Amino acid sequence: MDGDSFFASCEIVLDKKLEGRAVWVGGGRRGDGIVIAANRAARKFGVKTGMACFEAKRLCPRGVLCRPHYDEYRRLSAEMFHVLEEYSPTLVPISIDEGFLDFTTMDRHVFRNTTPEKYVKEICERIWHEVKLPVSAGLANSSRLAKLATDAAKPGYLEIKTGEEKEFLKDRCVRELSGLGKNRQRALAALGAMTFGHVAKLPSTLLKQKFGIWGQKLWLFSNGLWNEPLLLEVKDRTTISSNTTLPYDEPDYEAALTFALSETTRLVGQLRREQLQARELSLTIRFDDFGEVGGSHRFRHPQFQNSIINSELEGIFRGIMAGQTKMVRQIRIAFWNLEKLDTQPTLWGRTQAERWGALDEAALTAQKILIEKFKIDKIPLMTGAQLALQQLDDAHKNPKAKCPFVPQREMVKKLWGTDADPLAHKGDMEKRLAKVSKQLQFRH
Numbered sequence: 001m002d003g004d005s006f007f008a009s010c011e012i013v014l015d016k017k018l019e020g021r022a023v024w025v026g027g028g029r030r031g032d033g034i035v036i037a038a039n040r041a042a043r044k045f046g047v048k049t050g051m052a053c054f055e056a057k058r059l060c061p062r063g064v065l066c067r068p069h070y071d072e073y074r075r076l077s078a079e080m081f082h083v084l085e086e087y088s089p090t091l092v093p094i095s096i097d098e099g100f101l102d103f104t105t106m107d108r109h110v111f112r113n114t115t116p117e118k119y120v121k122e123i124c125e126r127i128w129h130e131v132k133l134p135v136s137a138g139l140a141n142s143s144r145l146a147k148l149a150t151d152a153a154k155p156g157y158l159e160i161k162t163g164e165e166k167e168f169l170k171d172r173c174v175r176e177l178s179g180l181g182k183n184r185q186r187a188l189a190a191l192g193a194m195t196f197g198h199v200a201k202l203p204s205t206l207l208k209q210k211f212g213i214w215g216q217k218l219w220l221f222s223n224g225l226w227n228e229p230l231l232l233e234v235k236d237r238t239t240i241s242s243n244t245t246l247p248y249d250e251p252d253y254e255a256a257l258t259f260a261l262s263e264t265t266r267l268v269g270q271l272r273r274e275q276l277q278a279r280e281l282s283l284t285i286r287f288d289d290f291g292e293v294g295g296s297h298r299f300r301h302p303q304f305q306n307s308i309i310n311s312e313l314e315g316i317f318r319g320i321m322a323g324q325t326k327m328v329r330q331i332r333i334a335f336w337n338l339e340k341l342d343t344q345p346t347l348w349g350r351t352q353a354e355r356w357g358a359l360d361e362a363a364l365t366a367q368k369i370l371i372e373k374f375k376i377d378k379i380p381l382m383t384g385a386q387l388a389l390q391q392l393d394d395a396h397k398n399p400k401a402k403c404p405f406v407p408q409r410e411m412v413k414k415l416w417g418t419d420a421d422p423l424a425h426k427g428d429m430e431k432r433l434a435k436v437s438k439q440l441q442f443r444h
């Protein structure tokens with residue numbers, strides 16, 4: 001399932017007056033940079049994702065430019081996924097508006113009184129009625145093929161029936177396969193394989209030799225023989241980072257530092273929520289001429305305390321900014337080398353570090369209680385840096401919502417409140433694959 005021009009459709013949900021008009025959403029600092037989504041009506045005029053907003057206006061003078069409302073997109077996305085999860089025990093979200101549903105075991109029960117086609121169309125209709133978002137869908141024997149079917153169907157629905165896979169793929173470019181890198185694409189082109197039909201005609205042994213297991217998979221896929229169970233892959237997080245373009249180019253380095261500290265505090269909060277601590281920290285500053293400076297620090301022990309992390313960040317900041325004169329455009333902060341955090345919240349520690357830890361812990365708990373019990377949705381507790389930032393100026397007072405490309409694991413957590421380990425059968429899969437491709441090679 002895939003939302004049709006999702007951001008633009010969301011804008012229409014948010015403002016009924018936009019219905020029937022050409023609509024696009026502008027990104028960039030002031031919402032007038034480049035087009036990040038355009039609806040069908042706008043695309044008819046040639047408005048495309050990635051084009052400058054003034055160019056879009058020139059092509060389609062009567063169209064409407066909307067500034068992005070990421071928080072609202074996130075809310076509508078959650079509503080859409082809540083409908084989806086009623087229709088299959090396995091739902092794998094891929095992005096804010098895309099997800100896979102597995103119907104593998106439903107033939108005997110669910111599909112006795114309906115057809116897969118009716119079932120999928122019913123889901124689309126429900127989302128249309130309840131959330132007012134248009135959704136396209138594709139049905140096939142693997143998630144990869146279902147994605148291609150969805151792209152081909154847009155807007156609408158397409159089913160690739162069993163036995164018709166190879167025919168459907170025959171004239172489609174291998175480029176359409178998601179995750180196909182430039183290098184592999186070039187290597188395939190060198191073998192004369194531009195379409196899946198070409199790939200299907202190559203000897204599978206050649207593909208195996210060139211690309212290993214991926215080549216075997218591609219050969220099976222091109223021949224319509226690839227299927228795999230839909231798995232929810234929840235990978236452990238390896239980094240936590242943020243990349244923020246300031247509302248305007250900042251000439252005042254103290255203000256930029258305040259911003260960096262406040263952002264660090266937010267990230268540390270995220271570390272704590274996910275029960276993690278970090279060994280390494282890095283800070284990169286990008287200037288208005290796109291030149292960059294950066295520095296990093298490796299802690300002796302993994303860290304989770306605001307006080308320690310913030311003072312280290314300030315040290316890095318002062319170090320890399322000494323002697324600089326250009327205005328600050330963007331600030332990137334990253335934590336990596338993450339480890340699990342097992343804290344026993346103690347009220348008073350014996351050492352300085354333990355006391356700071358206890359203080360951090362208490363602040364976090366208080367914050368949680370205020371939010372949950374008293375339904376306060378603004379941040380009720382602020383660190384010094386966050387407070388200073390709020391007092392800085394209006395542009396900083398209401399920090400803009402971040403772009404909502406939530407990583408899959410966070411989306412999963414939000415939907416089900418857990419992250420189980422769905423990778424348990426992975427070894428099995430590889431074995432089965434080896435067996436299947438062996439049999440096929442024989443026949444070949």
Ligand SMILES: [Mg+2]
Pocket residue numbers: 002003004005006097098
């Ligand atoms: Mg979409």
